[in-house]
Amino acid sequence: MNQILEWEAFALLLSRILLGVLFLFQGYDKLFKFKTSGVESVYKPELVRRGIPVFLIRPSIFISSWIEFLGGIFLIPGLFTPVVLAVLGLNLIGAAIAFSVVRPMWDMQYFFPRFALLIFLLIVPSSWNIYSLDYYINMY
Secondary structure (H helix, E strand, O other), rough: OHHHHHHHHHHHHHHHHHHHHHHHHHHHHHHHHOOOHHHHHHHHHHHHOOOOOOHHHHHHHHHHHHHHHHHHHHHHHOOHHHHHHHHHHHHHHHHHHHHHHHHOOOOOOOHHHHHHHHHHHHHHHHHHHOOOHHHHOOOO
């Protein structure tokens, strides 16, 4: 392996682990620290006021929280990476829609780093992903 590829692979490794940690702890906080009921209490009044059906709010928060938590767990070692990135990307779209419904001019300080890292990981060649479980079990 040439030195350039090693640095590219290392950049991908750092980015993947960082994104995994960000999603892992975001999901962890929503599931185990603040609980999904706490998240719901913050967003539900405004979502209901904007016409979002109540029966969609709790399951959406629950599913989103588990996607973030498990997605982070899988990203850190690099397992099922393409599928995990796709699911997390769809989750980010859902989060962007929810935040935009609640407050059209919302602060992107937490959203944008996740989005930028996710896009980077989606566009880099999969051949760079040599420091991952996917690579060692010849999955992707």
